[in-house]
Amino acid sequence: MTARPQVVRTMAALDRSLARLRKSGTVALVPTMGALHSGHLALVKLARRRARRVVVSIFVNPAQFAPHEDFGNYPRTFAHDVAALAVLGVDLIWAPSPELMYPAGFATQIVPAGAAIAGLEDKFRPHFFTGVATVVTKLFTQCRPNFAIFGEKDFQQLKVVMRLAQDLNLRVKVIGAPTVRERDGLALSSRNLYLSPQERATAPTLHRVLSACAAKIADGASIAAVIAEGRKTIEATGFDVDYFEARHAETLAPIASAKDGPMRLLVAAKLGKARLIDNIAV
Numbered sequence: 001m002t003a004r005p006q007v008v009r010t011m012a013a014l015d016r017s018l019a020r021l022r023k024s025g026t027v028a029l030v031p032t033m034g035a036l037h038s039g040h041l042a043l044v045k046l047a048r049r050r051a052r053r054v055v056v057s058i059f060v061n062p063a064q065f066a067p068h069e070d071f072g073n074y075p076r077t078f079a080h081d082v083a084a085l086a087v088l089g090v091d092l093i094w095a096p097s098p099e100l101m102y103p104a105g106f107a108t109q110i111v112p113a114g115a116a117i118a119g120l121e122d123k124f125r126p127h128f129f130t131g132v133a134t135v136v137t138k139l140f141t142q143c144r145p146n147f148a149i150f151g152e153k154d155f156q157q158l159k160v161v162m163r164l165a166q167d168l169n170l171r172v173k174v175i176g177a178p179t180v181r182e183r184d185g186l187a188l189s190s191r192n193l194y195l196s197p198q199e200r201a202t203a204p205t206l207h208r209v210l211s212a213c214a215a216k217i218a219d220g221a222s223i224a225a226v227i228a229e230g231r232k233t234i235e236a237t238g239f240d241v242d243y244f245e246a247r248h249a250e251t252l253a254p255i256a257s258a259k260d261g262p263m264r265l266l267v268a269a270k271l272g273k274a275r276l277i278d279n280i281a282v
């Protein structure tokens with residue numbers, strides 16, 4: 001039988017619970033915005049393999065949404081999330097309120113550079129990485145985990161958080177976890193709920209094109225030609241493409257040749273009300 005995880009909502013309760021958990025060993029944190037799916041749960045399973053104790057944070061972070069984005073509509077399924085985490089034996093759920101995280105007078109931001117200004121997500125969501133870096137820094141200082149698990153699904157975010165932890169000496173090892181997909185290749189995302197049945201049938205195109213392009217580049221085809229053709233294929237199925245790019249997998253800098261280092265293809269595209277992102281290693 002699994003014990004229901006403790007849900008804490010105040011700093012004092014968090015401090016008390018963490019002091020108790022740390023007595024029995026290392027702690028891994030899995031930051032989420034809730035609406036949990038199997039992708040999030042895979043991060044939790046990885047956390048359990050890395051650390052003795054697992055903390056999951058659930059916080060829909062207003063600071064990483066622009067005013068026109070979906071903060072108000074973002075799916076919130078807290079009771080279901082707690083039940084799913086109980087099955088996995090999570091020790092603690094940290095569920096702060098927006099007022100706790102950003103009380104009146106809050107005036108400090110972490111503004112990341114490097115991978116955060118690579119001209120990918122940042123170009124289309126200029127608020128995003130400052131919002132993410134600020135909340136992740138707060139979560140890391142609140143929870144002081146030994147490990148933190150982030151998904152490769154949000155590849156640019158993973159790179160930003162890895163750098164942040166190192167640059168600010170946050171003493172947490174940030175670990176990336178592979179993307180969990182539906183059987184047809186679509187990366188699991190809380191935002192897939194926004195897709196109509198017809199859009200849902202189209203959505204796997206993203207992964208299909210990423211895979212085909214990665215294979216062609218690995219076979220020696222011209223990167224520019226493969227990317228241009230892939231973009232056209234994605235657009236032909238009804239997506240509005242924000243970016244589709246080949247980048248250096250570590251720095252996210254533009255990369256002209258497969259000889260110049262490990263490569264990642266990254267895409268973001270809108271389909272109806274949903275904006276989907278995905279990426280793949282070459």
Ligand code: AMP
Nearest residue numbers: 032033039150151153154179180187188
């Ligand atoms: P979110 O709740 O969407 O902010 O995501 C919380 C964490 O789950 C982030 O580290 C994401 O990268 C990760 N994540 C989201 N979707 C997936 C997926 N399909 N596979 C693996 N990790 C994921």
